[in-house]
Amino acid sequence: MFQDPLDPNPYSQEYAQKLDEQDELGCYREQFYIKPDSIYLDGNSLGLLSKRAEKTLLEILEAWKTQGIDGWTQGQYPWFYLAEKLAAMSAPLVGASEDEVIVTGSTTTNLHQLVATFYKPQGNRTKILADELNFPSDIYALQSQLKLHGYDPAKYLVQVKSRDGRFLQEEDIISAMTDEIALIILPTVLYRSGQLLDIKRLTAEAHARGILIGFDGCHSVGSIPHSFSEWDVDFAFWCNYKYLNSGPGGTGSLYINRKHFGTSPGLAGWFGTRKDKQFDMEHQFHQAETAGAFQIGTPNILSMAPLIGSLELFTEANIEKLRQKSLHITQYFMDLIERELDGMGFMIGNPREDERRGGHISLEHRDAARICKALKEEQHIVPDFRAPNIIRLEPIPLYTTYCDVWETVQRLKTVMTEKQYEKFDNTRDVVA
Numbered sequence: 001m002f003q004d005p006l007d008p009n010p011y012s013q014e015y016a017q018k019l020d021e022q023d024e025l026g027c028y029r030e031q032f033y034i035k036p037d038s039i040y041l042d043g044n045s046l047g048l049l050s051k052r053a054e055k056t057l058l059e060i061l062e063a064w065k066t067q068g069i070d071g072w073t074q075g076q077y078p079w080f081y082l083a084e085k086l087a088a089m090s091a092p093l094v095g096a097s098e099d100e101v102i103v104t105g106s107t108t109t110n111l112h113q114l115v116a117t118f119y120k121p122q123g124n125r126t127k128i129l130a131d132e133l134n135f136p137s138d139i140y141a142l143q144s145q146l147k148l149h150g151y152d153p154a155k156y157l158v159q160v161k162s163r164d165g166r167f168l169q170e171e172d173i174i175s176a177m178t179d180e181i182a183l184i185i186l187p188t189v190l191y192r193s194g195q196l197l198d199i200k201r202l203t204a205e206a207h208a209r210g211i212l213i214g215f216d217g218c219h220s221v222g223s224i225p226h227s228f229s230e231w232d233v234d235f236a237f238w239c240n241y242k243y244l245n246s247g248p249g250g251t252g253s254l255y256i257n258r259k260h261f262g263t264s265p266g267l268a269g270w271f272g273t274r275k276d277k278q279f280d281m282e283h284q285f286h287q288a289e290t291a292g293a294f295q296i297g298t299p300n301i302l303s304m305a306p307l308i309g310s311l312e313l314f315t316e317a318n319i320e321k322l323r324q325k326s327l328h329i330t331q332y333f334m335d336l337i338e339r340e341l342d343g344m345g346f347m348i349g350n351p352r353e354d355e356r357r358g359g360h361i362s363l364e365h366r367d368a369a370r371i372c373k374a375l376k377e378e379q380h381i382v383p384d385f386r387a388p389n390i391i392r393l394e395p396i397p398l399y400t401t402y403c404d405v406w407e408t409v410q411r412l413k414t415v416m417t418e419k420q421y422e423k424f425d426n427t428r429d430v431v432a
């Protein structure tokens with residue numbers, strides 16, 4: 001716990017208030033719609049709506065209302081260039097130049113596009129390397145891509161094992177980079193345990209063995225600064241509806257290292273062509289010379305509109321500062337949990353070192369599912385549950401206060417001491 005020499009009790013509510021007073025990002029909270037009397041700790045599954053995101057969505061609706069088809073080229077945000085405009089705004093979050101990013105598709109469809117593009121089995125190099133802890137959608141996508149090539153996923157998808165069910169060891173991943181591997185897909189941050197992988201090291205090791213490597217950045221983009229270009233990552237893909245608060249099902253994004261510009265997209269479509277050629281309507285594909293080449297069809301403009309306002313907030317707040325607060329407030333959270341919930345069966349299942357953890361706390365408990373239900377129903381706190389035993393708690397630097405965190409730990413203590421969780425089944429809800 002960070003000690004303030006003037007305050008002997010860093011576990012007090014007054015101390016939390018003091019931290020809030022000193023928080024230079026505190027001004028952003030009023031930008032968000034937060035249900036009164038509730039504490040929202042699920043921004044790593046669905047980020048909350050901001051007034052800025054609402055405004056840009058309404059502006060785009062207005063353009064549709066008043067301009068019809070001309071909205072593609074006129075108005076404040078001409079739709080024809082919106083994917084590129086949003087890419088330019090997102091590029092600093094991933095450490096890329098603006099032409100290396102494009103806002104398009106969804107996480108899973110972008111992964112399909114990238115594997116269709118970069119998985120080129122040749123000779124002995126036929127396998128894809130992933131891990132056994134990644135989000136299921138990624139694994140389904142990889143399995144189906146292998147099947148499209150006529151390969152049995154049981155043999156050709158190599159999934160690095162976790163030694164403890166929580167974390168991956170970089171050494172184990174590196175040992176699995178054999179001369180049979182054609183492509184590697186890994187998460188930046190693991191969705192359950194919140195482990196942040198060493199992206200730079202893994203990329204260098206993959207390249208030293210002649211293997212291409214791409215990352216799923218769903219649980220890090222908007223939470224952690226990245227240097228994809230400097231680290232020489234080949235490609236990456238992520239969603240914008242978690243940390244980036246673009247709304248349910250909001251359009252995803254992808255990054256293509258500029259050394260791959262000109263590689264033919266595995267799945268081509270007319271929005272992947274050069275903008276000046278697109279409406280020539282030729283049957284010859286004039287590929288865009290940017291990451292834009294990996295778009296397929298018409299962008300879903302209404303699902304991109306909130307991201308304009310949302311990214312403005314990130315530009316103003318600065319991702320380095322957001323990460324600093326995230327590390328600080330999660331450390332504070334862990335310290336309070338250890339002190340206040342000692343002996344109640346909890347175990348912190350995320351890495352402790354700053355350089356190895358993402359933005360969420362992964363709190364394990366054998367009654368996790370019903371503790372989550374009690375937190376929500378009895379205490380108006382929104383966490384999420386991930387099977388078999390994880391309570392994910394995510395303080396979002398733009399809108400979570402230190403007092404929220406302090407209050408959460410107190411209410412969690414009440415759930416346990418008053419056995420409120422016993423009113424519920426220890427099974428997950430439909431959308432957990």
Ligand SMILES: Cc1ncc(COP(=O)(O)O)c(C=O)c1O
Nearest residue numbers: 106107108135137191216218239
């Ligand atoms: C790590 C990760 N990969 C993939 C997905 C799937 O994303 P989508 O449903 O937007 O394709 C998610 C979230 O749902 C995720 O957290």
Ligand SMILES: Nc1c(O)cccc1C(=O)C[C@H](N)C(=O)O
Nearest residue numbers: 044045046135191218249386431
């Ligand atoms: N994509 C989601 C959805 O469509 C419904 C509910 C939650 C989600 C999520 O994004 C879950 C998230 N990927 C996770 O880390 O578990």
